[in-house]
Amino acid sequence: MTRSGHFQRALVLWTMLFSLCAADAGVVGAAQPVSSDPLKIVPADVLFCVRLNKITTSLGQVDQFLTGLSPFGVSMPIRSQLGQLLGRPDPNGIDMAGDIAVFGPLPGGEAPNPKRIGVLFPLSDFKQFLNNPNVTKPDAQGILKIGPQGKQSLVAIQMGNYLLLTEPANQQALTEAKNWTAGAGAASLAQRLGPEELKRATSSPAWLYGNVQIANKLFGPMIQEKIKEAQKTMEQAQAKGGTMPFQMGPIMDMYTSLINSFLQETQSVSLTLDPSATAIRLALALAAMPNSEMGKILSTKGDQPQQPNLLGFTQNGAVSTGITAFSPAFAKAVELKRIELATMMMGQFLSKEDLARFKKLATDASDACGGSAAWSFSANLKSKPPLEVKYVTVIRDKQKFDAVLDQALKTMNEGAMMDFSKTFGLKIQCNLKRNAETYKEVPIDAISVTFQAVDANAPMAQMIKTMYGEGLNLRLAVANNLLLYTLSADPEKSIHALIDQVKAGGPGQVPSEVQTALQLVPEAKTANFFGTYNIARLMQMTMAFMPMGGAPPVDNAATQSAMAFAGNVGNGRLVTNIAIPKQQVLDLMGIFMQMQMQKMQQKQQIPVQPPQEPQPAKPQEKPPQKQRPPSS
Secondary structure (H helix, E strand, O other): OOHHHHHHHHHHHHHHHHHHHHOOOOOOOOHHHOOOHHOOOOOOOEEEEEOOHHHHHHHHHHHHHHHOOOOOHHHHHHHHHHHHHOOOOOOEEEOOOOOOOEEOOOOOOOOOOOOOOOEEEEEEEEHHHHHHOOOOOOOOOOEEEEEEOOOEEEEEEEEEOEEEEEEEHHHHHHHHHHOOOHHHHHOOOOHHHHHHHHHHHHHHOEEEEEHHHHHHHHHHHHHHHHHHHHHHHHHHHHHHHHHOOOOOHHHHHHHHHHHHHHHHHEEEEEEEEEEEEEEEEEEEEOOOOOOOHHHHHHHHHHOOOOOOHHHHHHHOOOEEEEEEOOOHHHHHHEEEHHHHHHHHOHHHOOHHHHHHHHHHHHHHHHHHHHEEEEEEEEEEEOOOOEEEEEEEEEEEOOHHHHHHHHHHHHHOHHHHHHHHHHHHEEEEEEEEEEEEEEEEOOEEEEEEEEEEEOOOOOOHHHEEEEEEEEOOEEEEEEEEEEEEEEEEEOOOHHHHHHHHHOOOOOOOOOOHHHHHHHHHOOHHOOOOOOOOOOHHHHHHHHHHOOOOOOOOOOHHHHHHOOOOEEEEEEEEEEEEOOOOOOHHHHHHHHHHHHHHHHHHHHHHHOOOOOOHHHHOOOOOOOOOOOOHHHHH
């Protein structure tokens, strides 16, 4: 194995540690300030950094989470690999109760190189660490080599109570290491991070950080070149055969704009992990660049709308259900950005007048309603399409909302939107019937949306028919300053149920599945949004959309565990907390096993041959007699 191969094996090991390990966090005290926290050693302008706190405790909690999911744990194999690397049964000299940091690129070199990766190991006793057959004594520059004699795959240098390792090709970085540490006056990552992010790094079990601005410098030009190549390839393919039913140029422009906005307006992203015996919790944080458009949106202030008890409108058995509690100012800013991105896809079909009209519709809609809302998205495999939607939101101006609805449906049925839908081979028709019925003195509007293929014989026409049937049926009603919206195979029944809840003084008890999800994410009590997501039910519904079907039945009662998520926006940051119960993983494993068994049974099925009439037995022939050899 080459030296590079040895180092790659070590990196895989620590990547596996990050992917799995987590526990109660902490830092190891040290005699020297530079070693009290590994982030004080890591340079400020790194592309990425992975920090793992309390190795032994973390691995133990990983093993607890894996119980029932895997027959193997991770604690013993990882300790064994570390020991093998050092030539002993145990990793002597390494503080297995300490914290590890993996970062890159290392400073120096002709140009920033993402392959220049460093690993900081906590030391319990440096002299004991040197007492290993696979570790050489430090040379005049303090550099030591690690690995079997003549096959050393790593080089390292002591930095306080930490050992900085890298591959031999990066040895020059080790000789300069003490020049780019905080002790030498250089900025460290600990100094670069804000107080909130530094707290996440030091108090979370496992923490992954990425500097998007550094990523843009390293990979931005390459990403732009790849996008141009992909766009050119699609344009050439479309010019030759016209195989695509729509223009890819505007769509690629939209995705290019999204990528550029992310690379240019995002300062950093970070992820923390914390598994336990029953669930694994993740927290994703995105920090925007100051004064950027994203930063302004994520810093938008505004009075929170007065919230009714919307949580009771959620329901059990849903693919996804939850609530939002955004300020009107933030909701309007997001809606305008969404319209801006969506209209990019329309390209040549959209005039300046059309764009202005769309933005006015978005602004008026945000003024009329929104901010606080509850939703429920469920599967109904007996209907076409196989889904049901319930949506409840606060309405502030009923007259303005009616005007927005009339204008929006008119826009869908004519002009740019009609021309654009035809590029997908579709003709979309929206019809509104005001006061289609009245229930308990509440007028109900009916909306129907039909999808018709431009070419009835095209494969897309058959697919649309299979997925959507005759189209979508929706019902709208306003009761007690709440806008009620339903989409289902029986929308009248659904809207009546919502009106009954509102007329009764509001929804009753919070559904049991939602109560369980709230306990998984404590941050949900003060979050701007909260919800659940059941992947098993989503798989069932997604496969029901497909013409081939083939999905095993999913018992809602048996898949009550769901992912829970909650998040907050403010100060230029978006923080989302996610909890994945172990039971949800077990449910998915059961579905995949059931699908695999179905496939195996289909392969093993052999056509049964019809029974044949018995044939009369043939008379047995006498065996030929052996001839005697001639006598001499």
